[in-house]
Amino acid sequence: MVRTGRDEEFTAYVTARTPWLRRVAYLLCQDWHRADDLVQTAITRLYVNWRRASAADNLDGYARTVLVRVFLAEQRGGWWLRVRVGRRMPDQAVEAADHADVLDLRAALAGLAPRQRAAVVLRFYCDLSVEQTSEVLNCSTGTVKSQTARGLEALRRTLRPVANEETRA
Template identity: 40%
Template sequence: MQTTERAGPDTGGMSRSEARDAEFTAYLAARQPALLRTAYLLTGDRHQAEDVLQTALAKLYLSWDKVRDRGAVDGYVRRILVNENNSVWRRGWKRREHATEVVPEGAPHVDAYDEGTGDALWQVVQTLPRKARAVVVLRYYEQLTEAETAEVLGITVGTVKSQASRALATLRERTPAALDPREEER
Protein backbone atom coordinates (compact mmCIF):
# COMPACT_ATOMS: atom_id res chain seq x y z
CA MET A 1 0.00 0.00 0.00
CA GLN A 2 1.41 3.34 -1.03
CA THR A 3 0.76 6.41 1.07
CA THR A 4 0.72 9.95 -0.16
CA GLU A 5 1.66 12.88 2.03
CA ARG A 6 -1.09 15.41 2.30
CA ALA A 7 -0.61 19.02 1.54
CA GLY A 8 -0.38 21.31 4.52
CA PRO A 9 -2.41 24.48 4.84
CA ASP A 10 0.56 26.72 3.93
CA THR A 11 2.17 24.65 1.14
CA GLY A 12 0.04 25.93 -1.72
CA GLY A 13 -1.37 22.50 -2.58
CA MET A 14 2.04 20.79 -2.68
CA SER A 15 2.83 17.78 -0.59
CA ARG A 16 5.16 18.33 2.37
CA SER A 17 7.88 16.57 0.43
CA GLU A 18 7.42 18.82 -2.60
CA ALA A 19 7.31 21.94 -0.42
CA ARG A 20 10.48 20.81 1.36
CA ASP A 21 12.25 20.20 -1.95
CA ALA A 22 11.11 23.57 -3.31
CA GLU A 23 12.30 25.37 -0.18
CA PHE A 24 15.68 23.57 -0.28
CA THR A 25 16.08 24.30 -4.00
CA ALA A 26 15.34 28.00 -3.42
CA TYR A 27 17.92 28.11 -0.62
CA LEU A 28 20.46 26.39 -2.86
CA ALA A 29 19.86 28.77 -5.77
CA ALA A 30 20.37 31.77 -3.51
CA ARG A 31 23.33 30.58 -1.44
CA GLN A 32 25.34 28.03 -3.45
CA PRO A 33 27.82 30.50 -5.02
CA ALA A 34 28.65 32.06 -1.63
CA LEU A 35 28.96 28.63 -0.02
CA LEU A 36 31.29 27.48 -2.80
CA ARG A 37 33.48 30.55 -2.21
CA THR A 38 33.62 29.74 1.50
CA ALA A 39 34.50 26.11 0.77
CA TYR A 40 37.21 27.27 -1.65
CA LEU A 41 38.66 29.64 0.91
CA LEU A 42 38.77 26.81 3.46
CA THR A 43 40.29 24.20 1.15
CA GLY A 44 42.37 26.26 -1.25
CA ASP A 45 41.44 23.94 -4.11
CA ARG A 46 38.44 24.36 -6.42
CA HIS A 47 37.80 20.64 -6.91
CA GLN A 48 38.16 19.80 -3.25
CA ALA A 49 35.87 22.74 -2.43
CA GLU A 50 33.22 21.35 -4.77
CA ASP A 51 33.51 17.91 -3.13
CA VAL A 52 33.31 19.35 0.40
CA LEU A 53 30.34 21.53 -0.56
CA GLN A 54 28.54 18.62 -2.23
CA THR A 55 28.93 16.52 0.92
CA ALA A 56 27.80 19.43 3.10
CA LEU A 57 24.71 20.05 0.96
CA ALA A 58 23.82 16.36 0.99
CA LYS A 59 24.00 16.38 4.80
CA LEU A 60 21.95 19.58 4.90
CA TYR A 61 19.29 18.06 2.65
CA LEU A 62 19.00 15.01 4.88
CA SER A 63 18.63 17.27 7.93
CA TRP A 64 16.51 19.98 6.29
CA ASP A 65 13.39 19.13 8.29
CA LYS A 66 15.38 19.29 11.54
CA VAL A 67 16.58 22.84 10.92
CA ARG A 68 13.87 24.80 12.67
CA ASP A 69 15.39 28.27 12.43
CA ARG A 70 15.74 28.88 8.68
CA GLY A 71 17.71 32.03 9.48
CA ALA A 72 20.44 29.86 11.01
CA VAL A 73 20.91 27.62 7.97
CA ASP A 74 24.06 29.43 6.79
CA GLY A 75 25.74 28.92 10.15
CA TYR A 76 24.77 25.27 10.12
CA VAL A 77 26.18 24.80 6.60
CA ARG A 78 29.40 26.64 7.49
CA ARG A 79 29.84 24.30 10.43
CA ILE A 80 29.38 21.29 8.13
CA LEU A 81 31.89 22.79 5.65
CA VAL A 82 34.52 23.28 8.35
CA ASN A 83 33.94 19.78 9.73
CA GLU A 84 34.08 18.19 6.28
CA ASN A 85 37.25 20.08 5.42
CA ASN A 86 38.82 18.92 8.68
CA SER A 87 37.76 15.32 7.99
CA VAL A 88 39.25 15.38 4.50
CA TRP A 89 42.44 16.88 5.86
CA ARG A 90 42.69 14.29 8.67
CA ARG A 91 42.16 11.43 6.24
CA GLY A 92 45.07 12.64 4.20
CA TRP A 93 43.03 13.18 1.04
CA LYS A 94 44.40 16.67 0.70
CA ARG A 95 45.80 17.12 -2.77
CA ARG A 96 49.49 17.73 -3.19
CA GLU A 97 48.92 20.10 -6.11
CA HIS A 98 48.54 23.80 -5.54
CA ALA A 99 45.49 25.52 -6.96
CA THR A 100 46.35 28.02 -9.65
CA GLU A 101 42.97 29.60 -10.21
CA VAL A 102 41.91 32.81 -8.50
CA VAL A 103 39.40 33.06 -5.70
CA PRO A 104 35.95 33.34 -7.33
CA GLU A 105 34.28 36.73 -6.88
CA GLY A 106 36.77 38.50 -4.63
CA ALA A 107 35.97 39.19 -1.02
CA PRO A 108 34.46 42.57 -0.15
CA HIS A 109 37.40 43.55 2.05
CA VAL A 110 39.96 43.07 -0.75
CA ASP A 111 38.49 45.90 -2.88
CA ALA A 112 41.50 48.12 -2.19
CA TYR A 113 43.71 45.74 -4.17
CA ASP A 114 43.92 45.16 -7.88
CA GLU A 115 43.34 41.62 -9.14
CA GLY A 116 47.03 40.65 -9.13
CA THR A 117 47.60 42.02 -5.65
CA GLY A 118 44.51 40.26 -4.30
CA ASP A 119 45.73 36.96 -5.76
CA ALA A 120 49.18 37.46 -4.25
CA LEU A 121 47.65 38.30 -0.87
CA TRP A 122 45.46 35.21 -1.07
CA GLN A 123 48.59 33.08 -1.64
CA VAL A 124 49.93 34.40 1.69
CA VAL A 125 46.66 33.49 3.44
CA GLN A 126 46.97 29.95 2.03
CA THR A 127 50.22 29.51 4.01
CA LEU A 128 48.36 29.69 7.32
CA PRO A 129 47.60 26.45 9.19
CA ARG A 130 44.08 25.19 8.39
CA LYS A 131 42.57 26.16 11.77
CA ALA A 132 43.97 29.68 11.59
CA ARG A 133 42.85 29.95 7.96
CA ALA A 134 39.33 28.87 8.99
CA VAL A 135 39.24 31.67 11.58
CA VAL A 136 40.47 34.22 9.03
CA VAL A 137 37.99 33.07 6.38
CA LEU A 138 34.99 33.11 8.71
CA ARG A 139 35.96 36.22 10.65
CA TYR A 140 37.21 38.51 7.88
CA TYR A 141 35.92 37.09 4.59
CA GLU A 142 32.49 35.92 5.76
CA GLN A 143 32.46 38.86 8.23
CA LEU A 144 31.09 36.81 11.10
CA THR A 145 31.33 38.14 14.63
CA GLU A 146 33.76 36.55 17.05
CA ALA A 147 30.85 34.78 18.75
CA GLU A 148 29.47 33.46 15.43
CA THR A 149 32.93 32.28 14.38
CA ALA A 150 33.38 30.52 17.72
CA GLU A 151 30.02 28.80 17.34
CA VAL A 152 30.74 27.61 13.79
CA LEU A 153 34.18 26.26 14.76
CA GLY A 154 33.08 24.85 18.12
CA ILE A 155 35.68 26.86 20.07
CA THR A 156 35.54 29.68 22.60
CA VAL A 157 35.45 33.37 21.72
CA GLY A 158 38.83 33.75 23.43
CA THR A 159 40.30 31.10 21.15
CA VAL A 160 38.90 32.90 18.11
CA LYS A 161 40.51 36.15 19.32
CA SER A 162 43.88 34.55 19.97
CA GLN A 163 43.93 32.58 16.71
CA ALA A 164 42.86 35.65 14.73
CA SER A 165 45.52 37.76 16.42
CA ARG A 166 48.26 35.20 15.74
CA ALA A 167 47.06 34.68 12.17
CA LEU A 168 47.07 38.42 11.45
CA ALA A 169 50.55 38.78 12.97
CA THR A 170 51.76 35.90 10.77
CA LEU A 171 50.16 37.49 7.71
CA ARG A 172 51.83 40.82 8.49
CA GLU A 173 55.21 39.07 8.73
CA ARG A 174 54.72 37.07 5.53
CA THR A 175 53.12 39.79 3.40
CA PRO A 176 55.61 41.38 1.02
CA ALA A 177 55.97 45.14 1.52
CA ALA A 178 54.61 45.72 -1.99
CA LEU A 179 51.24 44.29 -0.89
CA ASP A 180 50.96 46.31 2.32
CA PRO A 181 48.59 49.28 1.73
CA ARG A 182 50.27 51.09 4.63
CA GLU A 183 53.48 51.27 2.58
CA GLU A 184 51.83 53.70 0.15
CA GLU A 185 51.12 56.13 3.00
CA ARG A 186 54.78 56.26 4.09
Protein backbone atom coordinates (compact mmCIF):
# COMPACT_ATOMS: atom_id res chain seq x y z
CA MET A 1 0.00 0.00 0.00
CA VAL A 2 1.32 3.45 -0.90
CA ARG A 3 0.38 5.08 2.43
CA THR A 4 2.27 2.47 4.45
CA GLY A 5 5.44 3.12 2.44
CA ARG A 6 4.96 6.85 2.85
CA ASP A 7 4.49 6.47 6.60
CA GLU A 8 7.56 4.24 6.91
CA GLU A 9 9.65 6.74 4.93
CA PHE A 10 8.40 9.61 7.09
CA THR A 11 8.99 7.68 10.32
CA ALA A 12 12.53 6.76 9.29
CA TYR A 13 13.36 10.37 8.47
CA VAL A 14 11.85 11.78 11.67
CA THR A 15 13.53 9.14 13.83
CA ALA A 16 16.92 9.97 12.34
CA ARG A 17 16.61 13.77 12.34
CA THR A 18 14.63 14.57 15.52
CA PRO A 19 17.74 15.06 17.71
CA TRP A 20 19.12 17.58 15.21
CA LEU A 21 15.79 19.41 14.88
CA ARG A 22 15.50 19.50 18.68
CA ARG A 23 18.95 21.10 19.02
CA VAL A 24 18.09 23.76 16.43
CA ALA A 25 14.77 24.42 18.17
CA TYR A 26 16.53 24.75 21.53
CA LEU A 27 18.96 27.29 20.12
CA LEU A 28 16.01 29.29 18.84
CA CYS A 29 13.86 29.25 21.98
CA GLN A 30 16.30 28.42 24.83
CA ASP A 31 13.89 25.99 26.54
CA TRP A 32 14.00 22.21 26.05
CA HIS A 33 10.27 21.75 26.70
CA ARG A 34 9.32 24.48 24.28
CA ALA A 35 11.83 23.08 21.79
CA ASP A 36 10.04 19.74 21.98
CA ASP A 37 6.74 21.51 21.28
CA LEU A 38 8.22 23.37 18.31
CA VAL A 39 9.65 20.14 16.89
CA GLN A 40 6.33 18.35 17.35
CA THR A 41 4.46 21.10 15.52
CA ALA A 42 7.07 21.15 12.75
CA ILE A 43 6.96 17.36 12.39
CA THR A 44 3.16 17.47 12.17
CA ARG A 45 3.33 20.07 9.41
CA LEU A 46 6.03 18.06 7.70
CA TYR A 47 3.80 14.97 7.75
CA VAL A 48 0.85 16.85 6.27
CA ASN A 49 3.10 18.05 3.42
CA TRP A 50 5.26 14.92 3.21
CA ARG A 51 4.71 14.37 -0.53
CA ARG A 52 6.09 17.85 -1.28
CA ALA A 53 8.77 17.64 1.42
CA SER A 54 10.11 14.27 0.34
CA ALA A 55 10.38 15.55 -3.24
CA ALA A 56 12.48 18.55 -2.15
CA ASP A 57 16.14 18.67 -3.18
CA ASN A 58 17.18 19.24 0.44
CA LEU A 59 14.82 17.53 2.89
CA ASP A 60 16.80 18.75 5.92
CA GLY A 61 16.56 22.30 4.61
CA TYR A 62 12.83 21.91 4.11
CA ALA A 63 12.36 20.58 7.67
CA ARG A 64 14.57 23.33 9.12
CA THR A 65 12.55 25.97 7.26
CA VAL A 66 9.31 24.57 8.68
CA LEU A 67 10.82 24.57 12.19
CA VAL A 68 12.06 28.17 11.98
CA ARG A 69 8.75 29.39 10.60
CA VAL A 70 6.88 27.62 13.40
CA PHE A 71 9.16 29.38 15.92
CA LEU A 72 8.70 32.81 14.33
CA ALA A 73 4.92 32.36 14.03
CA GLU A 74 4.76 31.48 17.72
CA GLN A 75 6.72 34.63 18.55
CA ARG A 76 4.11 36.69 16.73
CA GLY A 77 1.29 34.89 18.53
CA GLY A 78 -0.56 35.97 21.61
CA TRP A 79 1.25 36.81 24.81
CA TRP A 80 -0.19 33.75 26.59
CA LEU A 81 1.98 31.51 24.45
CA ARG A 82 5.11 33.04 25.99
CA VAL A 83 4.09 33.73 29.59
CA ARG A 84 6.22 31.97 32.18
CA VAL A 85 4.69 31.59 35.60
CA GLY A 86 7.89 30.64 37.38
CA ARG A 87 11.54 30.16 36.73
CA ARG A 88 12.35 26.68 35.48
CA MET A 89 15.11 24.61 36.94
CA PRO A 90 17.73 23.41 34.45
CA ASP A 91 17.10 20.03 32.84
CA GLN A 92 20.47 18.77 34.00
CA ALA A 93 22.90 19.74 36.70
CA VAL A 94 26.11 21.14 35.22
CA GLU A 95 29.31 22.37 36.69
CA ALA A 96 29.49 26.10 36.08
CA ALA A 97 33.28 26.08 35.73
CA ASP A 98 33.17 23.53 32.90
CA HIS A 99 30.31 25.11 30.97
CA ALA A 100 30.42 28.78 31.90
CA ASP A 101 31.11 29.98 28.36
CA VAL A 102 28.33 27.83 26.91
CA LEU A 103 25.87 29.07 29.50
CA ASP A 104 26.90 32.68 28.91
CA LEU A 105 26.45 32.24 25.16
CA ARG A 106 23.03 30.63 25.62
CA ALA A 107 21.92 33.45 27.91
CA ALA A 108 23.18 36.06 25.44
CA LEU A 109 21.46 34.24 22.58
CA ALA A 110 18.21 34.17 24.56
CA GLY A 111 18.44 37.95 24.91
CA LEU A 112 18.31 38.53 21.15
CA ALA A 113 15.12 39.43 19.33
CA PRO A 114 13.54 36.34 17.70
CA ARG A 115 14.47 37.22 14.09
CA GLN A 116 18.03 38.16 15.11
CA ARG A 117 18.33 34.86 17.00
CA ALA A 118 16.96 32.92 14.04
CA ALA A 119 19.37 34.65 11.65
CA VAL A 120 22.39 33.98 13.90
CA VAL A 121 21.43 30.34 14.51
CA LEU A 122 20.80 29.67 10.82
CA ARG A 123 23.97 31.42 9.68
CA PHE A 124 26.42 30.10 12.27
CA TYR A 125 24.95 26.93 13.80
CA CYS A 126 23.26 25.57 10.67
CA ASP A 127 25.99 27.08 8.44
CA LEU A 128 23.56 28.48 5.88
CA SER A 129 24.50 31.16 3.38
CA VAL A 130 22.82 34.56 3.40
CA GLU A 131 20.68 33.49 0.45
CA GLN A 132 19.62 30.22 2.10
CA THR A 133 18.82 32.04 5.33
CA SER A 134 16.71 34.58 3.45
CA GLU A 135 14.70 31.73 1.93
CA VAL A 136 14.10 30.14 5.34
CA LEU A 137 13.13 33.44 6.96
CA ASN A 138 11.17 34.54 3.90
CA CYS A 139 12.88 37.92 3.73
CA SER A 140 15.47 39.75 1.63
CA THR A 141 19.21 39.08 1.83
CA GLY A 142 19.65 42.63 3.11
CA THR A 143 17.35 41.87 6.03
CA VAL A 144 19.35 38.73 6.83
CA LYS A 145 22.57 40.73 6.78
CA SER A 146 21.20 43.48 9.02
CA GLN A 147 19.56 41.06 11.46
CA THR A 148 22.75 39.00 11.64
CA ALA A 149 24.92 42.09 12.14
CA ARG A 150 22.64 43.44 14.87
CA GLY A 151 22.49 40.04 16.54
CA LEU A 152 26.27 39.63 16.50
CA GLU A 153 26.77 43.14 17.85
CA ALA A 154 24.32 42.44 20.68
CA LEU A 155 26.14 39.17 21.45
CA ARG A 156 29.49 40.98 21.48
CA ARG A 157 28.14 43.65 23.84
CA THR A 158 26.66 41.05 26.16
CA LEU A 159 29.69 38.76 26.14
CA ARG A 160 32.36 41.51 26.32
CA PRO A 161 34.51 40.85 29.38
CA VAL A 162 33.99 43.34 32.16
CA ALA A 163 37.22 45.17 32.98
CA ASN A 164 38.43 44.23 36.41
CA GLU A 165 39.27 47.06 38.80
CA GLU A 166 42.75 45.61 39.37
CA THR A 167 43.59 45.50 35.65
CA ARG A 168 42.65 49.17 35.21
CA ALA A 169 45.14 50.35 37.85
